[in-house]
Amino acid sequence: MAFLTLQDISMRFGSRERGFLALDRVSLSVAEGEFVTLIGHSGCGKSTLLNLIAGLMVPSAGRIMCDGRVIDRPGPDRGVVFQNHSLLPWMTCYENVLLGVRQVFGKTLSPAELRDKVEASLSLVHLDHAMAKYPHEISGGMKQRVGIARALAIEPRILLMDEPFGALDALTRASLQDELARIVEATRSTVVMVTHDVDEALLLSDRIVMMTNGPGARIGEIASVALPRPRDRLALATDSEYADCRARLLQFLYLKQRRQAA
Amino acid sequence: MRRTNISIPCRGVADVASRDQLRILAGRLLGTSAAASFILLILLVFAWHLGTMGGSQTGPAVDSEYAKLIGQAAGSQPASAIPSPTAVIGRGVELVRDAFDSQGPNGIGIGWHLLHSLGRVLLGYVLAVLVAVPLGFAIGLSPRLYGALNPFIQVLRPISPLAWMPLALYTLKDSAASAIFIIFISSIWPILINTAAGALGVRRDWLNVAKVLGLSPITKLTRIVFPAAVPMIMTGMRISIGVAWFVIVAAEMVVGQNGIGFFIWNEWNNLQIASMIVAVALIGIVGLSLDQALAWAGQRLSFQE
Structure with a gap:
């Protein structure tokens, strides 16, 4: 039973004749509780696809259904984690998370219950100690964790992440990947994540959607990652299933969809 | 003689020495920008002072704009040369x-x-x-x-x-x-x-x-x-x-x-x-x-x- 379905999604920017066709008839279904990664070269339209699911854009053709309803605008059933954290610099971490929580639960919950929700989601990402801090006072990795807490706090049905760790250094990225895996496990979230990091995709996903190069990007291949969870990045390094999957991804990205020399 | 003690060619020492010199130089420059402003002020006031010393001896001078404003009477007004710095400071204190x-x-x-x-x-x-x-x-x-x-x-x-x-x-x-x-x-x-x-x-x-x-x-x-x-x-x-x-x-x-x-x-x-x-x-x-x-x-x- 598909939770999220994309039916023949096309996205064209600009006019029909001279516009730019970013996505060409993309179809995909995501089951509840599934972790799906979109991978591809930059400019292949994977972020556009995520923005369409988020409702920040409307597809030129086709339709997106989430939990039986057609998506035409953003909604609290979909939580978004942005690439560059997008925290509001004039609010503390606590206030940044509270902003969405109050919007979604303000009418049904008491102020104390709202506070509990914000604190719970910040402690889920281990940031209890930084609640009163402003974004400029914390590190890049911490900012991204607040971004994840903000998205999770509104208790979305699906979590959408646009290269959430792309701007972080390798070590911080690794620890946040582990933390995300733990959170997803604990909350049983449905996740669609955009990445261009092969190992990140393998570590986190149930399925990896490989996209062809634009213009007119489509889904090239879909790989199921049958590795047991929890996944340990050290053990994976010698796992043969992991190695096979990795080889398949690399082949797709660097042989079949090799970037033309610019 | 300290210099002779460290005469062995050694990059580290040379670097430290030049960095110290740089810091002293930077310190001096910082010092001078404030000092230069002050010196400039003194010079300007002094030039003003010299200028007004000459002016007061050339007798009454009437600004032509002022003469236009109040007509012939301007000529008979008392001296109106630019006042000296001390006069201005004195007036400032009064005001x-x-x-x-x-x-x-x-x-x-x-x-x-x-x-x-x-x-x-x-x-x-x-x-x-x-x-x-x-x-x-x-x-x-x-x-x-x-x-x-x-x-x-x-x-x-x-x-x-x-x-x-x-x-x-x-x-x-x-x-x-x-x-x-x-x-x-x-x-x-x-x-x-x-x-x-x-x-x-x-x-x-x-x-x-x-x-x-x-x-x-x-x-x-x-x-x-x-x-x-x-x-x-x-x-x-x-x-x-x-x-x-x-x-x-x-x-x-x-x-x-x-x-x-x-x-x-x-x-x-x-x-x-x-x-x-x-x-x-x-x-x-x-x-x-x-x-x-x-x-x-x-x-x-x-x-x-």
């Missing part, structure tokens, strides 16, 4: 000492004049802020309103504030109200334009946050657009306070019964050149203070990244 004297309508101290000017500036300026910030927001958020009002703004903005003066006097029939109107009309534009630009230029990322969190329009305006525009609004307000302080001096020369502009003009009519120079210096100091106050407020109210 500051009697700053808040109030003996009759024509004899109030320079402090009262400054306060009158500041009062007018603040009144006109606050009115301008109250009108320009909401209007700027409306313009920034509504492209249609922006399109409709933009031609008027573009035409009205370059008009010299003083060009409004006769019209203001004629319609408002009150010189104080006219001066305040002039301040209002001259300080409204920078705030209006900057506020509109601030509201229009909110980062797409932040607007996307508002969208995905499903914020209501009111929440979006108060929690996202307004805080995001604060730095621009404060920039506009800082430009405006400078313009207002510029304009008040000229306005008071035309319509004042008091105020620092009136004071200068009055002292000019009395040929009190030293008082004029003191007043000019005070205008600069007050203007600087206003600017710094707004800069400080802007820094306090704007978000940090």
